Amino acid sequence: MTTAHASHQPGIPSGSVGIVSPSFIRFDEPLQLSSGRVLPQYELAVETYGELNSERSNAVLICHALNASHHVAGISADNPKDIGWWDNMVGPGKAVDTSRFFVIGVNNIGSCFGSTGPASINPETGKPWGAEFPLLTVDDWVRAQARLADYFGIGKFAAVMGGSLGGMQALSWSITCPERVGHCIVIASTPRLSAQNIGFNEVARRAIISDPDFHGGDYYAHQTVPSRGLSVARMVGHITYLSDDDMAEKFGRARRGKEAGGEFHYGYDAEFEVESYLRYQGEKFSRYFDANTYLLITRALDYFDPARGHNGDLARALKPAVADFLLVSFTTDWRFPPSRSREIVQALLKNQTPVTYAEIDAPHGHDAFLLGDTRYHAVVQGYYDRIAAKLGLPERSHVTGVLA
């Protein structure tokens, strides 16, 4: 779990954490789940960047969204093209500066990138879990991550941070483990899914479950993959991550290898660029993502609703939180629009909890949280500078950085 530093490696871009490999950490104590079931044991795939200081005060936990993993930053040792999903955010001199902070990326249980999930072997049967793998909630992920913090000897994180579903985990941390979170950073997220959000998830699930290759979730035994359903699921998801304007800008009504005035094909092959793009995204996804994981994660999204046990009162749900908060939303995000972040901000204000909120006027819809908008990264970097100052961490590295 050591991370080489970019500045010392030839061929590694400045600001990169360099070449990275995951560690796999096994937990043998059974994990009690929200559903009432118990996961007898589990493994977490983890990457870390930077060094934990002697006070163990500079740790940052990065929580991932639907299709991401522990591989947050740097270049995978297995595949030089596999750059971490938040590499523009995390690295020496970047907004989350690994020259000052010790950053942990963790793959959640139920996922398909190395941590225990539906494709893992069920120790009781010696076969893949498949449909028998327990459904999980955001709180379950946090419970599993808390044990990871124990493993590292981290009593309290300087920050827990995530975008979208990752932001829900950060929020859950602040409520369920309040004393362990110094700062809670919630980006492009929501306190609960809307009916429309659940509707799109349900379309995705129906596409997967009704694929004959799904075999009730036990497709591993049938040596099939419900790739058609998974591909359709990804296509519909992908549309919701982009803004209407962004799609208009990227694709418009452009047709493959045709001028706008050229003849139509009069068929159902991919003719418009946007069709070709979505099909490609769907097919690529269906080759690397596990269908049971997709079902499980969309259900965890549906269920997330911390205010549910408090008659819908989000302020009451957030009452236990003692962290400082940063919320960021993006104007063109119609999946989790700014109004949803503002709900969280309002609830925190009602509780007199310190909160910073930035609404970024960015054109890229929900996906904006993964992109390198300068104002967005400047807000995050400024917030981390404040965290570092409070904790008395050393000066920021000046290798690179959005404000440099």
Add this chain to the structure above:
Amino acid sequence: MTTAHASHQPGIPSGSVGIVSPSFIRFDEPLQLSSGRVLPQYELAVETYGELNSERSNAVLICHALNASHHVAGISADNPKDIGWWDNMVGPGKAVDTSRFFVIGVNNIGSCFGSTGPASINPETGKPWGAEFPLLTVDDWVRAQARLADYFGIGKFAAVMGGSLGGMQALSWSITCPERVGHCIVIASTPRLSAQNIGFNEVARRAIISDPDFHGGDYYAHQTVPSRGLSVARMVGHITYLSDDDMAEKFGRARRGKEAGGEFHYGYDAEFEVESYLRYQGEKFSRYFDANTYLLITRALDYFDPARGHNGDLARALKPAVADFLLVSFTTDWRFPPSRSREIVQALLKNQTPVTYAEIDAPHGHDAFLLGDTRYHAVVQGYYDRIAAKLGLPERSHVTGVLA
């Protein structure tokens, strides 16, 4: 093709056109299609309401959208529960007053409600057309409808009217047969699909085409129906017809037979009301709609773009139009939002074409065009009063009506 009048029938609600039956009109002259192919012959299913006057000046053509038909108004003689899809709009004393206007509802070719379509027998093979049925465009539908006008001896319609895809047909009529359209009424429509619109259509098509029961479009021969794919297609479509707020209002996060605080099921059965509703809509649709028709109609939607042959200049495309126009849009329609209707209005203004535009602040998204919003219907009724006055038609019936 006679229509009994409601006021004379016991048990028929006031304002209804009464019990109706379709006629089937056969056209033996081959129809040249936009694709270059030729439809050797075709039949159109038609319903009419009211009486054509001796001047033949009071005819109104109603064009249907994706899943509707010729059954615009009244009660089907075959099934007393089958009320016309625009029955709230068309009838004696209603906005489109059948005591003054002769209204024609026509099922388009390529559809599956009685007109010649993919499930019809191909006269050359004696088998269902299936995948061999030619793709159609909005202009093709208009060309087929123009022959229907000839059949009725109607030189010029008082109005051609439609919502959504129906509005595109009205727009095409005004351009391709300008002298035959007195008034063009375009509701909740667009001059062209956006990349996002095409993206959702493509998701629907992939769901259908990748269903193993689709058999490349020749499922009739295999005695299967790609009902899983068609159901998913309808679910995703349905979400785009409703507004986010409307879904929040209708379903929120309500769960079936559960209080909001009750335990989750931890499974993938329909648990939230919105899931149950969408599944029901999808399954119902897959029992009555033809998959090849769905493909064909979504492709006609994708292709519609009258400005395409004019370097994207919509005003130039609309130059031939000599009709008066009424455009209506709905604020929460995110499928074809007001901005798309405003584009058409701008182009018409540029051409100094008479146009009335109403933007209705209604909560029901794209579906609002099918619903009975009082302000919306008052606008349409007022516009038809103007048409009637211009044509010297008799006074409006006072059986009922939104302004009565």
